[in-house]
Amino acid sequence: MGDAAPATPPGSRRIDLRTLYADSEIGPLLAELDNDLVGLEPVKRRIREIAAFLLVTRAREQLGLSSGAPTLHMAFTGNPGTGKTTVALRMAGILHRLGFIRKGHLVSVTRDDLVGQYIGHTAPKTKEILKRAMGGVLFIDEAYYLHRPENEKDYGQEAIEILLQVMENQRDDLTVILAGYRDRMDRFFESNPGFRSRIAHHVHFPDFADAELLSIVEKLALQAEYRLSEEARVALRDYIVQRRLQPNFANARSIRNAFDRSRLRQAMRLVEIGAEISADDLVMIEAADIRGSSVFANSLPKSSP
Amino acid sequence: MRLTQGTFSYLPDLTDAQISAQIEYALGKGWALGVEYTDDPHPRNTYWEMWGLPMFDLHDAAGVMQEVTACRAAQPQKYVRINAFDATRGWETVRLSFIVHRPADEPGFRLERTEDRGRTIRYTLHAYATDKPPGRRYG
Amino acid sequence: MNDKAKQARDAKERYTPGVIPYAKMGYYEPDYVPKDTDILAVFRITPQEGVDPVEAAAAVAGESSTATWTVVWTDRLTASENYRAKAYKVERVPGSAEQYFAYIAYDLDLFEPGSIANLTASLIGNVFGFKPVKALRLEDMRLPVAYVKTFQGPPTGIVVERERLDKFGRPLLGATAKPKLGLSGKNYGRVVYEALKGGLDFVKDDENINSQPFMHWRDRFLYAMEAVNRAGAESGEVKGHYLNVTGATMEDMYERAEFARDVGSVIVMIDLVIGYTAIQSMAKWSRANDMILHLHRAGHATYTRQKNHGISFRVISKWMRLAGVDHIHAGTVVGKLEGDPAVIAGIYDTLREPRTPENLSHGLFFDQEWAGLRKVMPVASGGIHAGQMHQLIDYLGEDVVLQFGGGTIGHPMGIQAGATANRVALEAVILARNEGRDIRTEGPQILADAAKTCQPLRAALDTWKDITFDYTSTDTVDYVTIPTAA
Numbered sequence: 001m002g003d004a005a006p007a008t009p010p011g012s013r014r015i016d017l018r019t020l021y022a023d024s025e026i027g028p029l030l031a032e033l034d035n036d037l038v039g040l041e042p043v044k045r046r047i048r049e050i051a052a053f054l055l056v057t058r059a060r061e062q063l064g065l066s067s068g069a070p071t072l073h074m075a076f077t078g079n080p081g082t083g084k085t086t087v088a089l090r091m092a093g094i095l096h097r098l099g100f101i102r103k104g105h106l107v108s109v110t111r112d113d114l115v116g117q118y119i120g121h122t123a124p125k126t127k128e129i130l131k132r133a134m135g136g137v138l139f140i141d142e143a144y145y146l147h148r149p150e151n152e153k154d155y156g157q158e159a160i161e162i163l164l165q166v167m168e169n170q171r172d173d174l175t176v177i178l179a180g181y182r183d184r185m186d187r188f189f190e191s192n193p194g195f196r197s198r199i200a201h202h203v204h205f206p207d208f209a210d211a212e213l214l215s216i217v218e219k220l221a222l223q224a225e226y227r228l229s230e231e232a233r234v235a236l237r238d239y240i241v242q243r244r245l246q247p248n249f250a251n252a253r254s255i256r257n258a259f260d261r262s263r264l265r266q267a268m269r270l271v272e273i274g275a276e277i278s279a280d281d282l283v284m285i286e287a288a289d290i291r292g293s294s295v296f297a298n299s300l301p302k303s304s305p
Numbered sequence: 306m307r308l309t310q311g312t313f314s315y316l317p318d319l320t321d322a323q324i325s326a327q328i329e330y331a332l333g334k335g336w337a338l339g340v341e342y343t344d345d346p347h348p349r350n351t352y353w354e355m356w357g358l359p360m361f362d363l364h365d366a367a368g369v370m371q372e373v374t375a376c377r378a379a380q381p382q383k384y385v386r387i388n389a390f391d392a393t394r395g396w397e398t399v400r401l402s403f404i405v406h407r408p409a410d411e412p413g414f415r416l417e418r419t420e421d422r423g424r425t426i427r428y429t430l431h432a433y434a435t436d437k438p439p440g441r442r443y444g
Numbered sequence: 445m446n447d448k449a450k451q452a453r454d455a456k457e458r459y460t461p462g463v464i465p466y467a468k469m470g471y472y473e474p475d476y477v478p479k480d481t482d483i484l485a486v487f488r489i490t491p492q493e494g495v496d497p498v499e500a501a502a503a504v505a506g507e508s509s510t511a512t513w514t515v516v517w518t519d520r521l522t523a524s525e526n527y528r529a530k531a532y533k534v535e536r537v538p539g540s541a542e543q544y545f546a547y548i549a550y551d552l553d554l555f556e557p558g559s560i561a562n563l564t565a566s567l568i569g570n571v572f573g574f575k576p577v578k579a580l581r582l583e584d585m586r587l588p589v590a591y592v593k594t595f596q597g598p599p600t601g602i603v604v605e606r607e608r609l610d611k612f613g614r615p616l617l618g619a620t621a622k623p624k625l626g627l628s629g630k631n632y633g634r635v636v637y638e639a640l641k642g643g644l645d646f647v648k649d650d651e652n653i654n655s656q657p658f659m660h661w662r663d664r665f666l667y668a669m670e671a672v673n674r675a676g677a678e679s680g681e682v683k684g685h686y687l688n689v690t691g692a693t694m695e696d697m698y699e700r701a702e703f704a705r706d707v708g709s710v711i712v713m714i715d716l717v718i719g720y721t722a723i724q725s726m727a728k729w730s731r732a733n734d735m736i737l738h739l740h741r742a743g744h745a746t747y748t749r750q751k752n753h754g755i756s757f758r759v760i761s762k763w764m765r766l767a768g769v770d771h772i773h774a775g776t777v778v779g780k781l782e783g784d785p786a787v788i789a790g791i792y793d794t795l796r797e798p799r800t801p802e803n804l805s806h807g808l809f810f811d812q813e814w815a816g817l818r819k820v821m822p823v824a825s826g827g828i829h830a831g832q833m834h835q836l837i838d839y840l841g842e843d844v845v846l847q848f849g850g851g852t853i854g855h856p857m858g859i860q861a862g863a864t865a866n867r868v869a870l871e872a873v874i875l876a877r878n879e880g881r882d883i884r885t886e887g888p889q890i891l892a893d894a895a896k897t898c899q900p901l902r903a904a905l906d907t908w909k910d911i912t913f914d915y916t917s918t919d920t921v922d923y924v925t926i927p928t929a930a
Contacts, residue, residue: 103364135365173367308680312613313875315643315867317897330878348610348682395798398603401613416677424666428673
C-alpha cells in the first residue's frame with residue numbers, strides 16, 4: 001500500500017534492546033552457561049560479547065541500518081576437556097534463538113567424517129556432512145588434521161576447499177566452529193589463510209585450575225547423589241596434582257572419568273564389606289576410593305611391602 | 306502437453322521457496338529425501354535415475370535444495386522430482402513425490418491401438434521423446 | 445471328593461430336561477477374563493419389558509453360540525463350557541434408560557478360519573430375531589491376531605495401490621459417472637474421458653450399473669478403457685475406471701473381472717449386496733490378478749444406520765478388511781450421506797491403521813491389532829464439492845479417495861472443468877497444509893487464492909458456495925470426551 005508514513009529522521013528511530021533480548025529468550029541460555037559450567041570466566045565473557053554483538057546486529061537490521069549477513073564462523077581453541085563442545089552446543093542455541101541459524105542443531109565431526117580414502121570419495125562425504133549441518137552448527141574437532149602439509153596429494157585439501165566455499169557462500173545456512181589445541185590451530189590458520197579470514201570470533205578455553213576441577217567433581221557428585229568425605233577431598237586434590245603431570249590429561253574429562261572410577265571402587269569396597277550397610281555408606285566416597293587409582297601407584301615411589 | 310505426474314502438477318510450477326517448504330514438511334515427518342531425474346516420462350517408468358543416494362538425517366531444506374539446483378544445472382532438459390520416503394513400519398514407501406523441474410518442451414505421448422479379438426483394442430502408450438536415444442531427447 | 449460331588453450335583457441341575465434361564469446355563473460369567481485368542485463382541489441390547497438385562501445378554505451369548513431354547517443332553521457329549529459364549533460384562537448405555545451394552549467372549553474354535561460367512565452366521569445368525577430382545581445391535585468386535593491371520597485381507601492395500609498408480613502425498617480423486625442409468629456405452633465413455641482428462645484419477649460405475657438393456661457390460665468396459673487410455677496419453681498419468689463386475693452369479697462375475705483384466709483395467713468394483721462369500725472370492729481373484737478391488741457399500745444403511753438395531757458400520761469395516769477389499773465407501777462427514785465425525789474417525793482408523801486402541805469417544809470398544817493385514821483406502825462419496833476440500837482433508841486425511849460425482853459432472857463449464865477444479869483445489873489445500881497453514885480456518889482463503897489462476901475452480905466455488913447438508917446424524921457415539929479444563 002502506498003500510505004507514506006511521516007518521514008522520521010533515520011537517527012531518531014528507536015528500538016528497545018531489552019525487549020529484543022527478552023523476546024529472543026537467550027537470557028536463560030546464558031544463565032545456564034553461567035551456572036552449569038564451572039570456571040571458564042574468559043570464555044563466558046567472550047560468549048556474552050558475541051551474543052551482545054548478534055543482538056545489536058539484529059537491532060541494526062530492524063532499524064534498517066546496514067549490517068549484511070555477518071560472518072559467524074568461530075574458532076574454539078584450548079586443550080581437551082576444557083568445555084569446547086559444551087559451549088558450542090550452547091552457541092548453537094544462541095544463534096538459533098537470535099535467528100542466525102534456522103534449526104539450531106550441532107553436527108560434531110572430525111577429519112574421518114569429512115575426508116575419504118580414495119579419489120572421488122571426499123567430496124560426497126564432505127557434502128553429506130554439510131547437508132546434515134545445514135540450518136545448524138558444524139563443529140569440526142581437531143580441524144588441523146584436515147591439512148597435512150607433508151602429503152601433497154592428501155584428500156584433506158579437497159574437503160578444505162569445499163568447506164571454504166560453503167563458509168563463504170552459504171553463511172545463512174550454517175555456522176562452522178573449528179576447534180583444537182591452540183598452537184596447532186595457530187599453525188593451521190597460518191598455512192590456510194582462507195580459514196583465518198573467514199573466522200569472525202576466536203575463543204580461547206584455558207585449562208581449569210585445580211580448585212575448579214575439584215568443584216567440577218563436587219558438582220557431579222551432587223547430581224549423582226554421592227558425597228565426598230573430607231579425606232576423599234584431600235585425596236582428590238592430590239590426585240589432580242598428579243594427574244596433570246601425566247600424559248593425556250584432558251581437564252574436565254579426565255576428572256569426570258576419575259570420579260566414575262571412584263564409584264566403581266566404592267561399590268567394590270562396599271560389596272567386600274558384605275555386611276548390612278546404610279544409605280550413608282552408599283552415598284559416601286572415601287579417600288580409599290580415590291587413592292586406589294593407578295595415578296598414585298605410578299607416581300609415588302612407595303616402599304614395596 | 307504438461308506431464309501431470311506428482312503431487313502438485315496442476316498448480317503453477319512451484320517456486321524454490323515453495324519447494325523448500327515442502328521439503329521442510331517432509332523433514333519434519335522424519336522422511337528421507339531423494340532427487341531423481343529422467344528423460345523417459347512414461348508413467349510405468351518407475352525407476353528414474355537417482356541423483357545421488359537418498360538423503361537421511363537432514364535438519365534443513367537447504368541441503369536438499371543444493372542437490373535440486375545441482376541436478377537441474379546438470380540435467381536442464383530432463384524431468385527432476387523430489388521423493389520423500391517414509392521408513393515407518395506399515396508404510397516403507399514414498400509419501401510425497403513432486404516434479405521440481407521439467408524440459409522446456411513436452412511433446413507428450415502417442416496412443417497406439419491394435420485391434421484384437423472381438424472389439425477389443427490393445428493400447429500402448431509411447432512417449433514421443435523416447436523416439437530419440439537417451440541423452441538426446443528434449444532438444 | 446467334595447468338589448466332585450458338587451460338580452455332579454451342579455451337572456444334574458444344569459442338565460435336567462426343561463427350560464432354565466440362559467444365565468444359569470452358563471452364558472453369563474461376570475468373572476470371566478477374556479483370553480487373547482477370544483473373539484469379543486459388544487452388543488447394544490434393548491430387552492423386552494420385564495426381561496432382566498443380564499438374562500437378555502446371556503440369551504444373546506447363548507443364541508449366537510451353542511444354545512437352543514431348552515436344555516439338551518447332547519451338550520454333555522462336548523466340552524460345552526468351552527463352546528458356550530460368555531457374556532462377561534453388562535453395562536447400561538450412558539444416557540439411556542432401556543439400552544445395555546453386553547460384552548460377549550467367543551472361543552476361537554467356534555469359528556472356521558478365514559470365513560466371514562461362518563463368523564456372521566454365528567454372530568448375526570438367529571439372534572437378531574430373538575424375541576426377548578426388542579432390538580439388538582452389534583456395535584464392535586475384537587478380532588484376535590490368531591483369527592486375523594487366517595484371512596488374506598486387502599489384495600492390494602494402500603501402499604501398493606499408491607505405488608502401482610504412482611500417486612503419492614494427496615487423496616485420490618474420483619467421480620461416479622452420471623446419470624446413473626440410461627447412457628449407452630459410447631456416451632458413457634465420453635463422461636469417463638472428460639473427467640479423467642480434466643484431472644481425476646478414477647471414474648466409477650455406479651452400484652446399479654451392471655448389464656442392462658441400454659448398456660451391456662462389454663460395451664461399457666470397451667468404451668471405458670478407450671477413455672482411460674486416451675486420458676492417460678494426455679496426462680502421462682496412470683488412470684482408472686472402476687468397472688463394476690457385480691453380476692447374478694460368481695461365474696458372471698469372474699467372466700466380467702477377467703475381461704476387465706484382459707482389456708487392461710487397473711481396478712474392478714463389486715457391491716456389498718453380492719454377499720460375504722462372493723466378496724472373499726473376488727478378493728482372492730484380485731490378489732491373483734494384480735487388481736485393485738473397489739467395494740461399494742450398497743445396501744448397508746438398511747442395517748447400519750439405526751442406532752438401536754442392526755450392525756454398526758465399523759463392524760462391517762472390520763469384516764471387509766478381513767475379507768479383503770482395497771476401497772470401501774466409509775462416509776464423508778460433510779456430504780449428503782449419514783456420517784458423524786467421531787464415528788467416521790473410528791471407521792477410518794479401523795480401515796487404515798496397523799492397530800487401533802480402544803477409543804470410546806470414536807466408537808471403538810476394543811484394542812484391535814491388524815497383524816500386518818494391508819490397509820483399506822476409504823472412499824468419501826456423496827454430495828461433496830471443491831469448496832469443501834479443506835474440510836474433507838482436515839477430517840479425512842490424505843489416504844482416501846474423494847469422489848465428486850455431481851461436483852464434477854455438474855460443473856457449469858463442463859466435466860473437464862469440473863475435474864480440473866477439484867484437482868487444483870486438492871493440490872492447493874495439500875500444498876498449504878504441508879506449508880504449515882491451518883487449513884480448517886484458512887481453507888476458504890486458500891481456495892480463493894488458488895482460483896485466481898484457475899477459472900474452473902472459481903466457477904465451482906461460486907456455484908456451490910452455500911451447499912451443505914447439515915442434518916443431525918442418527919449413528920453417533922455414546923461416550924463423549926469432555927475436554928479437561930486446561
